[in-house]
Amino acid sequence: xxxxxxxxxxxxxxxxxxxxxxxxxxxxxxxxxxxxxxxxxxxxxxxxxxxxxxxxxxxxxxxxxxxxxxxxxxxxxxxxxxxxxxxxxxxxxxxxxxxxxxxxxxxxxxxxxxxxxxxxxxxxxxxxxxxxxxxxxxxxxxxxxxxxxxxxxxxxxxxxxxxxxxxxxxxxxxxxxxxxxxxxxxxxxxxxxxxxxxxxxxxxxxxxxxxxxxxxxxxxxxxxxxxxxxxxxxxxxxxxxxxxxxxxxxxxxxxxxxxxxxxxxxxxxxxxxxxxxxxxxxxxxxxxxxxxxxxxxxxxxxxxxxxxxxxxxxxxxxxxxxxxxxxxxxxxxxxxxxxxxxxxxxxxxxx
Numbered sequence: 001x002x003x004x005x006x007x008x009x010x011x012x013x014x015x016x017x018x019x020x021x022x023x024x025x026x027x028x029x030x031x032x033x034x035x036x037x038x039x040x041x042x043x044x045x046x047x048x049x050x051x052x053x054x055x056x057x058x059x060x061x062x063x064x065x066x067x068x069x070x071x072x073x074x075x076x077x078x079x080x081x082x083x084x085x086x087x088x089x090x091x092x093x094x095x096x097x098x099x100x101x102x103x104x105x106x107x108x109x110x111x112x113x114x115x116x117x118x119x120x121x122x123x124x125x126x127x128x129x130x131x132x133x134x135x136x137x138x139x140x141x142x143x144x145x146x147x148x149x150x151x152x153x154x155x156x157x158x159x160x161x162x163x164x165x166x167x168x169x170x171x172x173x174x175x176x177x178x179x180x181x182x183x184x185x186x187x188x189x190x191x192x193x194x195x196x197x198x199x200x201x202x203x204x205x206x207x208x209x210x211x212x213x214x215x216x217x218x219x220x221x222x223x224x225x226x227x228x229x230x231x232x233x234x235x236x237x238x239x240x241x242x243x244x245x246x247x248x249x250x251x252x253x254x255x256x257x258x259x260x261x262x263x264x265x266x267x268x269x270x271x272x273x274x275x276x277x278x279x280x281x282x283x284x285x286x287x288x289x290x291x292x293x294x295x296x297x298x299x300x301x302x303x304x305x306x307x308x309x310x311x312x313x314x315x316x317x318x319x320x321x322x323x324x325x326x327x328x329x330x331x332x333x334x335x336x337x338x339x340x341x342x343x344x345x346x347x348x349x350x351x
Contacts, residue, residue, distance in 0.1 A: 004030045006345065007112055007122040009100050009289070012040015013083060014128035014319025017060045017335045019092040021342035022126075027349070029092055029126075032114070034099035034133075038087035039080045041132030047158045048182060049076040052174060052236050053332050057210045060086055061335040071208065079331070100129075100289045109314060110293075124314035124345050127290060127302070130329075131283035131321070134300075138281050140170070142259030146277060153179060153280040159186045162276060168264065169250065171280030172197050177235045179280055180250040189250035197252060199242055200234040209236065210332070220336060224306065224322040285320060307341050313348055316341045 008015045011033025022029040056070035099115040109123040135152040165187045169180040172193040180191040213219035245252050258265040265271045295311045307323050309315035318338050319329050327333025
């Protein structure tokens with residue numbers, strides 16, 4: 001069996017930042033990326049997606065976004081190009097098409113089984129596989145009997161296929177509001193939420209919100225360990241989305257109470273035909289390969305503190321939501337967590 005020092009599972013922003021940090025600690029990581037390019041889930045996001053933070057705040061360690069206005073909000077495709085270029089500059093082995101299906105414990109570390117049946121042995125493992133591969137689909141009354149179309153935001157790309165339809169988008173986060181507003185240009189759309197949508201101003205006193213998060217230290221404050229449940233983030237808005245909701249495109253309603261065939265029943269008792277229900281309900285950590293070693297709780301969430309596994313000393317996580325701070329699972333913040341993780345692992349392996 002091939003022996004490697006550190007296996008980094010996932011070649012997106014978290015895995016690339018981690019590999020960079022490990023190399024700076026004198027280690028030899030190998031990135032195992034399931035897809036055919038080291039850009040993580042970014043190529044599969046919806047077509048109109050842009051970063052919520054300006055380019056100047058959205059870089060991985062050692063390589064800022066180049067060209068253009070530093071206060072612009074990079075488009076999905078620009079992020080893909082950036083991550084691909086970042087990967088090309090790393091002095092690290094990256095194996096694409098290498099989906100990890102199982103991690104097991106061995107005498108000297110871990111055994112890693114890939115989808116093609118091949119196996120590796122690693123002294124340490126960093127799980128940096130994100131959450132896009134594990135979209136959350138909440139239990140909604142009657143959803144399993146709905147005869148229309150049900151899609152998750154992970155499957156959404158553009159509004160054209162939904163033209164002329166009656167669509168309900170479920171969710172109250174950034175993606176839910178953005179997708180609903182985009183769909184409302186071609187379809188009749190309701191944004192269904194359990195509570196009113198909360199907005200945060202994109203600009204305060206002429207500065208992007210991320211400027212204030214940075215200068216106050218709130219972006220990097222290690223608050224993750226204090227949170228039992230990550231809070232729902234408000235929708236960042238420059239005014240367009242609040243205006244869209246106020247104008248009824250889309251309209252916002254409380255979540256329906258029942259689904260029957262192709263109809264939904266609203267809290268006021270009215271029913272109507274619906275073509276598509278789109279679940280913009282978020283994601284959960286995508287870690288099925290760790291299920292057999294006792295590293296996850298009963299809901300598949302990692303048992304960790306600040307990214308350090310509570311069950312295995314040479315297992316770590318990077319890129320979890322609120323792993324340490326507000327920015328832990330973002331381009332602008334994952335690099336800081338990666339550095340801390342690399343230092344911890346290097347210290348353990350040197351003992």
